[in-house]
Amino acid sequence: MQIAPLLKKLSEARGVSGYEAEVREIVAEEFGRYADEVQTDKLGNVIALKRGEGEEPRRRIMLAGHIDEIGLMVTKLEKGFIHFTEVGGFDEQTLVGQEVTVHGRRDLPGIIGSRPPHVLPQEEREKTMPMDKLFIDVGMGEEELGRWVRVGDLATLRRQFTPLQGDVVAGKSFDDRASLAAILVCLEGLASVKHAWDVYAVATVQEEVGLRGAITSAYGLAPDVAIAIDVTFGDQPGVSEAETLKIGQGPAIGFGPNIHPKLHEALVEVAKELEIPYQVEPVPGGSGTDAWAIQVTREGIPTALLSIPVRFMHTSVETLSLKDVERTGRLMAGFIARLDNVRIYEFTNLEEGNCF
Amino acid sequence: MLLRELSEAFGVSGCEDEVRGVISEAIRGRVDEVRVDSIGNLIALKRGTGESALKVMVAAHTDEVGLMITHIEEESGAIRFRPVGGIDDRILLSKLVLIGKERVPGVIGAKPIHLIKEEERKQVVRVDQMAIDIGAKSKEEAEKVIKIGDYAVFATEFCPLTDDGLRTVKGKAFDDRAGCAVLIEVLKERYPFDLYAVFTVQEEVGLRGARVAAYAIEPDVAFALEGTICDDMPKKKDVSPTTKIGAGPAITIMDRSFIADRGLVKLLVETAEELGIPYQFKQPGIGGTDSGAIHLVKEGVPSATVAVPCRYIHSPVCLLSLEDLENTARLMKAALGRLVTRRFVDS
Numbered sequence: 001m002q003i004a005p006l007l008k009k010l011s012e013a014r015g016v017s018g019y020e021a022e023v024r025e026i027v028a029e030e031f032g033r034y035a036d037e038v039q040t041d042k043l044g045n046v047i048a049l050k051r052g053e054g055e056e057p058r059r060r061i062m063l064a065g066h067i068d069e070i071g072l073m074v075t076k077l078e079k080g081f082i083h084f085t086e087v088g089g090f091d092e093q094t095l096v097g098q099e100v101t102v103h104g105r106r107d108l109p110g111i112i113g114s115r116p117p118h119v120l121p122q123e124e125r126e127k128t129m130p131m132d133k134l135f136i137d138v139g140m141g142e143e144e145l146g147r148w149v150r151v152g153d154l155a156t157l158r159r160q161f162t163p164l165q166g167d168v169v170a171g172k173s174f175d176d177r178a179s180l181a182a183i184l185v186c187l188e189g190l191a192s193v194k195h196a197w198d199v200y201a202v203a204t205v206q207e208e209v210g211l212r213g214a215i216t217s218a219y220g221l222a223p224d225v226a227i228a229i230d231v232t233f234g235d236q237p238g239v240s241e242a243e244t245l246k247i248g249q250g251p252a253i254g255f256g257p258n259i260h261p262k263l264h265e266a267l268v269e270v271a272k273e274l275e276i277p278y279q280v281e282p283v284p285g286g287s288g289t290d291a292w293a294i295q296v297t298r299e300g301i302p303t304a305l306l307s308i309p310v311r312f313m314h315t316s317v318e319t320l321s322l323k324d325v326e327r328t329g330r331l332m333a334g335f336i337a338r339l340d341n342v343r344i345y346e347f348t349n350l351e352e353g354n355c356f
Numbered sequence: 357m358l359l360r361e362l363s364e365a366f367g368v369s370g371c372e373d374e375v376r377g378v379i380s381e382a383i384r385g386r387v388d389e390v391r392v393d394s395i396g397n398l399i400a401l402k403r404g405t406g407e408s409a410l411k412v413m414v415a416a417h418t419d420e421v422g423l424m425i426t427h428i429e430e431e432s433g434a435i436r437f438r439p440v441g442g443i444d445d446r447i448l449l450s451k452l453v454l455i456g457k458e459r460v461p462g463v464i465g466a467k468p469i470h471l472i473k474e475e476e477r478k479q480v481v482r483v484d485q486m487a488i489d490i491g492a493k494s495k496e497e498a499e500k501v502i503k504i505g506d507y508a509v510f511a512t513e514f515c516p517l518t519d520d521g522l523r524t525v526k527g528k529a530f531d532d533r534a535g536c537a538v539l540i541e542v543l544k545e546r547y548p549f550d551l552y553a554v555f556t557v558q559e560e561v562g563l564r565g566a567r568v569a570a571y572a573i574e575p576d577v578a579f580a581l582e583g584t585i586c587d588d589m590p591k592k593k594d595v596s597p598t599t600k601i602g603a604g605p606a607i608t609i610m611d612r613s614f615i616a617d618r619g620l621v622k623l624l625v626e627t628a629e630e631l632g633i634p635y636q637f638k639q640p641g642i643g644g645t646d647s648g649a650i651h652l653v654k655e656g657v658p659s660a661t662v663a664v665p666c667r668y669i670h671s672p673v674c675l676l677s678l679e680d681l682e683n684t685a686r687l688m689k690a691a692l693g694r695l696v697t698r699r700f701v702d703s
Contacts, residue, residue, distance in 0.1 A: 168491025
């Protein structure tokens with residue numbers, strides 16, 4: 001599979017939380033290449049089923065990656081300029097001088113402008129710009145703007161997917177479109193191996209505003225086991241090594257209260273067996289991912305978390321190593337191919353102390 | 357469109373070759389002599405009809421603000437940089453840049469919001485805390501494609517925003533590729549006097565190209581064409597917009613670098629009014645242009661500055677109105693055409 005063009009398509013597509021239609025269509029089409037069935041649920045989650053070959057009733061594994069991205073929403077029009085708030089969490093400092101697309105009655109390219117340094121007193125330049133001082137400029141006069149843009153319209157970051165050196169790439173919304181690419185790598189891998197369990201690949205919605213798509217899709221599918229795939233903090237200058245994982249060194253296999261210890265162990269075993277480089281990510285509490293919601297769905301679902309290290313998360317220049325995407329997909333496929341009824345007993349019974 | 361080519365060309369102060377190339381191509385056949393001087397100014401002579409013995413210089417600068425690679429860290433390969441020209445640190449985070457001749461792409465990273473402490477969020481991230489990531493794993497790997505001293509520009513595509521009304525476009529470096537575009541247009545016509553069109557270098561680091569070009573040419577009169585400050589955005593405190601988009605060419609009366617020749621200002625204003633070309637005065641006391649250097653060359657040169665208002669100059673992406681750009685060219689052509697009949701130093 002050519003991961004770069006796939007990730008480019010996913011990354012450049014627009015889909016702010018609650019408004020994932022454009023990216024949903026792309027994902028549904030891509031899922032359709034490998035799945036037996038693809039459907040969309042009430043909240044907008046795309047759910048693909050790839051049937052296993054075990055005897056019915058078959059066990060189910062759910063793979064969840066979210067398709068929504070953080071974005072902006074129009075709050076007020078003033079003299080031809082657009083004031084906005086955020087959908088999901090941005091650092092305002094990364095928004096200044098950024099190009100966006102305003103999704104009005106038609107898509108309008110725009111700029112998050114700032115006052116030129118020539119007119120700013122030094123003390124002004126020492127202060128960060130709060131969101132209420134920022135605005136979007138689409139180059140229209142007041143009247144024309146009013147015809148095209150209304151309060152409540154959304155805006156997304158505008159950034160072309162850009163290959164850097166080696167297999168490193170930069171772009172927007174790798175959180176969490178990179179995981180969708182990894183799920184597709186997994187589905188492709190499963191096309192040529194036998195697997196007993198049914199595989200439900202889910203592109204979840206509204207993760208950035210509260211893991212909401214995961215809540216309903218996990219309930220609907222009631223899987224025996226789930227893996228959430230998300231991004232995690234990549235190594236970068238100015239951030240302690242203790243808080244990050246290295247890009248290019250393989251998927252991060254999460255460990256902590258949010259993650260079923262046996263699943264963690266099994267994923268590590270498979271990574272070793274397949275000689276896939278991996279890193280262990282300690283997650284001492286809430287993982288802030290779909291795994292957090294899935295784990296406590298219904299009577300509880302054994303859940304694992306795989307993360308792709310991404311630098312500069314929640315900015316327009318998220319940066320990752322394509323190899324990590326491929327390895328994450330391959331690890332999941334290898335894991336799924338090894339699932340059988342013996343394993344499920346381990347995953348659902350925690351009586352033997354196994355958190356060490 | 358020529359403005360697109362000019363805008364997307366690479367030309368940080370001291371490294372203007374690519375812009376010079378675009379301009380040389382664009383003015384071919386429109387001028388009688390072309391030379392490049394020792395600092396890199398492109399000087400084109402358009403001979404006059406012979407009616408006037410004046411020598412007139414019109415300058416537009418080719419350079420843009422940008423970045424220079426200053427250091428590559430041994431272990432992490434983090435690429436440190438400094439601005440070339442005046443850049444507000446606050447516009448640098450989360451941008452795509454192109455480094456060096458080969459335009460190696462890199463990104464200026466930012467901390468994930470999740471890892472920023474509350475008190476830290478109020479602190480401006482300084483340029484010396486930032487780094488460019490080109491995806492190299494080490495200093496050694498980075499040095500295969502870039503080196504210390506390489507210049508970098510913002511990776512910004514030129515693109516029209518609206519087709520009607522203001523006819524706005526966005527792109528990088530409209531300061532001063534807008535002035536270059538106007539000057540190239542001005543060269544379409546022949547004037548009563550010899551016109552020296554000078555595409556200057558190093559304006560952003562101290563008006564350095566204009567100074568030596570004016571010294572060599574010894575003009576009787578000079579104009580600088582600019583893409584200038586426009587601060588007409590909404591803001592809490594009611595301060596001057598400096599210039600406004602869509603209100604026509606901005607004529608400078610006084611800025612931080614010079615006081616415009618009053619006769620030339622009068623010529624510009626009268627020409628605009630007679631021809632019905634909209635114009636505005638730039639708010640006095642802000643910014644500086646090549647005129648600041650030119651008017652003090654040798655025994656002095658009466659000078660004026662006319663500019664296209666550009667929002668967000670000195671940032672990765674700026675915006676201008678093509679109406680303003682075209683009106684600036686119209687005004688300049690007409691004013692130059694009338695220059696011969698006037699006293700240009702008004703005391």
